[in-house]
Amino acid sequence: MKSSLIVRAATRVLVGLLLVFSFYMLIRGHNEPGGGFIGGLIGATGFILYAIAHGCRAAREALRIEPQTIAVVGLGLALLAGVSAFLDRDALFAGQWLFIGATEGDKGLPLSTVLVFDIGVYLVVLGSVLTIVLGLEEEV
């Protein structure tokens, strides 16, 4: 099945936008609506769109890594974020924070294991959805 030229042309632009948007959703999630789950879904939507326009093989090539690998890596990353609390003798999954360049009025650049955990969620959702969708599409 060959998809229409318009879809293919539009996809090139849309996919990039969707991926940037998904990343934006992921990063802002802690303070605004968004987060790893939503970000992962948006990212997956981008790749699914690409798969619809250019075929599953092209989508897999664009992804570079097997989607199930992405999911498992994400799960491991999330676990790592949780376990890292032990380094500070905290309970499992207690968030660890580092504020770079914090001053009196400004808390600086916040880095945390919570963000790592959210990235893990993002990768699991992205990988899992793509595993199923691409698998099904190839099946049909």
Added chain:
Amino acid sequence: MAEASNRVLGGPAGVISVLVPLGLFAWLLQFVPAVAAGEVLLWRLDWAPSLGVTLGILLDGLSLSFALLITGIGALVTLYSTRYLGGHPHYTRFVIYLLGFMGGMLGLVLSDNLLALFVFWEITTITSYLLIGFDADQAKARRNALQALLVTGIGGLAFLAGIVLIGTAAGTFEISEIEGSLTGHALYLPIFLLVVAGAFTKSAQVPFHFWLPNAMAAPTPVSAYLHSATMVKGGVYLLARMNPSLGGSEIWFWTLILFGGVTAVFASVLAIRQTDIKQVLAYTTLMALGTLVMFIGLGTAAAIEAAMTFLLVHSFYKAALFLMIGVVDHGTGTRDATILRGLARAMPLTALAAALAALSMAGLPPLFGFIGKEFMYKAALDAPVAVWWVTGCAFAASALMFAAGGIVAWRPFTGKLAATPVTPHEGPWPMLAGPLLLAALGVAAGLMPDHAELLVAPATAAVLGAPAEVDLYLFKEVNAAFILSLLTFALGFVIYLVHAPMRARLAQVPARFDPGWDRLMDGVSDGSKGLTGLIQTGRLRRYVFVTFATLAAVLAWAIWRGGVLPDLPPLEDLRAKHWSVLIFILVGALLTAATNSRMTAVAALGTVGIGVALIFIMFGAPDVAITQLLVEVLQVVLVAVAMLKLPRMKIENVSRLRGWDMALALSLGALTSLVLLAVMQAPLDLRLTAFFEATSAPIAHGRNIVNVILVDFRALDTFGEIAVVAIAALGAYALLRGTRRARP
């Protein structure tokens, strides 16, 4: 040189397997003086504090005796195994199982916390399953292992229920903190029944006895270990341990002495019936367990003293005899009692060990077995009630034991040498060390009973829950017990003389319990097959229907139980935008139900989801709305793709099924609406919301509460959920790849 020693001890695995129990044994020895002086040692370590589980170690006479037997005999058994199984390709696996089993058993006897005790209890169940089924290539080993697992496992579940009730009744799970007796408690009867179910299955009392002889499918060192010191005595240990809190009631007394007595005599008769000398021993283990249960049930100080003495007696001779049989099996290639004759010349050391151990089993002076038997008779004759029953059972069982001793240790070694599959030869030293040492212990304890008192006295005190006077001696005077002993020897000798015709006669009595078990398992299997055929039709439509019908039934039942229907919501609050979304959703739902095109149905269903997302947006839940919207979009894509694979259905079939579907859909919708209305009318508890609102920014540095809850406050839950998502994806991946490969 190094290679030679490696071979002798079975390589690193073998060396570790011997050193670990040996080290533990040596470490435990240091506590003997303190415990013998009446001290009770207690260590505590929080294990799962939120569940009230501590890893308490309770070292009193009872647990120390068991722990010494487990590690001591364990070391001899592993030493033995280095030669018995040393060259086996799965030897390392065997060592791991055996050490795991040993650890479970040690934890079982040392735990002060009943929940921890249960965990160890189940560890012994599972590792013994692995050990019995070690020769997994044999169907018989697998079957017997499964049988042991199921019987003891089901009993274990009953025991767990009993533990929960004990915790309720006593207010604690710590054995050392249970104060006084629970016999007067309202929950006593269920507690008693459940605990006894656990103990009786584990210790193979009638009618659960059938699994234990079958456990002989295990390699011989395992049998020696299972039977002498450990797993099967787990039940006896439990009864002894619970005696202070559960013992002393009428039902305890009668249940234990009746079942124990029947088990002892019944098993002894069955022992005579066997031709495989390993099987003879297996049944004599049942006799020992029955006797122990009977005397624990009797409950007098003298009875407990006799039981604890017999516990040691039995462990010594039983382990020695089992290990000896392994040597004979190795050396001759057979275990058939009707073949083996005159081995004493070819296997002098084995014969010596067998003779000493069997003399102890037969209860002849001056061996430890004699003391055990004398004290049992004395306790039985002094029993407050049921004197005839207890004495009779002990007498019959002891006489039969005398004969069994002759069958396993006299007949195979004396007379003219018979032809065996392998030319008889003596075993290597690692296999002889255990039997000889244990047999020698039986002699030493008989001649110097004062040393055995070191263990027996504190154990008796622990089981009684009160200090006990224990004085073991070989011979003091001619009394009723001594005369009874002489009668036992006479009767036992007669039985031994006629055991061959007796065996032939007994062999004609069909075995009932074991075939009964097979029938039970067949029934379970057939039942499951029928049920599977009924439920798992392979039609997705049926699965979905059954699932949702169940949900509807549960909801209807819950609403009916509640008895109150919720009020109608205040409809005047609805504004035009709410109505329009409602109509949007309703139209989508109706279209989904009415259309004949799958694609239209999927798209219409998507509009329903988008309508729901709109509701979320209206009521200020953007996170949920975005998720809902995205999931809805993805779902439409996914289902549309999957739809292409569905088989076509005839229109008339569809319309016939649709009536049912509509009825179910309408009732489910109505019920869900009712439940939601009821939920809305319940007062909303805002404590958690308030907590998250107040703390999410200062503690978790985030202003989006939903996300903060997901990644911080309840991150463990989220982790569980994404694990489910990932596993589901992997499952789908495997499934899809599988179907692709299956296609031509």
